[in-house]
Amino acid sequence: MDSLNLVEISRSALIHNLAICRSHMGTTALMALVKADGYGHGMIDCARILANEKVEAFGVAEACEGQKLREAGISSPIFVLVGSVSPALSCILDHQLTPVLTDRAAVPELAALAQRKGQRIEVHIKMDAGMGRQGIFPSELPALVQEIEASLWLQVAGIMAHFPMGDVQGADSSTQVRATFGDTTEQIRRLIPRKCCLHLANSGGLFYVSDTCFDMVRLGISLYGYYPDGHIGRDTASPPLLRPVMRFSTRIIQVRHIPAGTGLGYNHIFTTKRPTTIAVLPVGYANGYLRNLSNKACVLIHGQRMPVVGRVSMNLTLVDATDLGSVQPGDEAVLLGNQGEASIYADEIAAWMDTISYEPLCLFGNLNRRVIVD
Numbered sequence: 001m002d003s004l005n006l007v008e009i010s011r012s013a014l015i016h017n018l019a020i021c022r023s024h025m026g027t028t029a030l031m032a033l034v035k036a037d038g039y040g041h042g043m044i045d046c047a048r049i050l051a052n053e054k055v056e057a058f059g060v061a062e063a064c065e066g067q068k069l070r071e072a073g074i075s076s077p078i079f080v081l082v083g084s085v086s087p088a089l090s091c092i093l094d095h096q097l098t099p100v101l102t103d104r105a106a107v108p109e110l111a112a113l114a115q116r117k118g119q120r121i122e123v124h125i126k127m128d129a130g131m132g133r134q135g136i137f138p139s140e141l142p143a144l145v146q147e148i149e150a151s152l153w154l155q156v157a158g159i160m161a162h163f164p165m166g167d168v169q170g171a172d173s174s175t176q177v178r179a180t181f182g183d184t185t186e187q188i189r190r191l192i193p194r195k196c197c198l199h200l201a202n203s204g205g206l207f208y209v210s211d212t213c214f215d216m217v218r219l220g221i222s223l224y225g226y227y228p229d230g231h232i233g234r235d236t237a238s239p240p241l242l243r244p245v246m247r248f249s250t251r252i253i254q255v256r257h258i259p260a261g262t263g264l265g266y267n268h269i270f271t272t273k274r275p276t277t278i279a280v281l282p283v284g285y286a287n288g289y290l291r292n293l294s295n296k297a298c299v300l301i302h303g304q305r306m307p308v309v310g311r312v313s314m315n316l317t318l319v320d321a322t323d324l325g326s327v328q329p330g331d332e333a334v335l336l337g338n339q340g341e342a343s344i345y346a347d348e349i350a351a352w353m354d355t356i357s358y359e360p361l362c363l364f365g366n367l368n369r370r371v372i373v374d
């Protein structure tokens with residue numbers, strides 16, 4: 001028996017979003033970010049769909065994710081964006097993953113491993129062009145490039161950086177990062193005898209910052225159907241718009257008629273003001289429907305928005321369905337996605353949770369039964 005809670009992933013929406021993104025990119029190559037199990041959408045399923053649509057490369061955080069993709073038959077380049085460090089380096093070589101180096105620490109071990117295999121390894125370098133997180137400062141980049149190039153067994157195949165404010169239209173920071181990346185890589189080109197793959201933009205960089213495509217863009221959230229700043233259909237993105245890929249639904253397990261003046265659930269943070277019909281849902285924070293959605297969220301029942309009332313608990317959520325008239329156990333309740341004409345977007349849920357769409361998508365997708373539809 002399957003869980004009553006179900007996450008559906010739309011193959012056609014994913015392919016639609018890929019086409020929309022491509023239309024903003026010209027002929028630039030695309031790295032699809034499938035870290036965090038494809039932002040909750042299923043790393044392997046999404047990678048198979050996207051590889052079939054000729055996406056050029058995939059990006060993961062850690063080598064173990066890349067290994068899983070290889071074992072699932074993905075043969076495209078796979079970039080290890082976060083964890084290209086000891087002790088993951090041998091896994092990276094064994095599975096022909098592309099390491100993204102952030103400093104010199106991994107260089108000697110990587111060169112030794114490559115020599116033992118008798119195989120020349122291509123590496124990319126992550127530069128901190130203003131993100132202030134991971135990577136090497138622009139001033140340190142030439143020395144690192146020279147050190148790598150001096151090894152017989154390693155060669156620099158690419159350089160990347162990341163925007164801290166790509167999701168903010170017109171941010172000065174983005175202009176600055178774009179300039180730093182452009183200037184620094186221009187100097188580096190002269191140190192490398194071959195073509196070097198430059199990549200800077202994420203979804204925000206692609207949609208909201210001009211001239212950031214370079215040789216490749218790295219897209220995550222937009223492939224899954226959301227704009228990084230939470231707007232549902234920005235004016236810059238002329239129609240057709242991105243389409244959310246994930247839908248999260250459950251089934252009503254009990255319908256109760258409760259008198260006015262009754263406290264509901266833990267701590268009684270909601271008291272009925274009228275005779276109330278409550279639909280009980282078998283979903284809670286264990287399913288990623290977080291406790292801070294208590295008294296805030298809405299769900300769709302019969303194509304209409306109904307408020308969540310009282311505390312969301314580990315496996316139970318209450319909905320005030322009084323205004324619906326008739327409602328039955330077994331009826332579908334949609335927590336994310338569409339039902340009839342109505343929709344709830346991850347951006348809305350994120351606002352209720354005081355976060356960004358990425359977070360409920362990861363939570364719902366990674367904590368519930370998931371199927372591909374379409």
Ligand SMILES: *Cc1c(COP(=O)(O)O)cnc(C)c1O
Binds near residue numbers: 035162218219220228
């Ligand atoms: C996750 C990630 C991306 C994708 O960002 P989106 O905002 O989801 O498009 C791009 N680059 C790096 C380095 C990342 O870690």
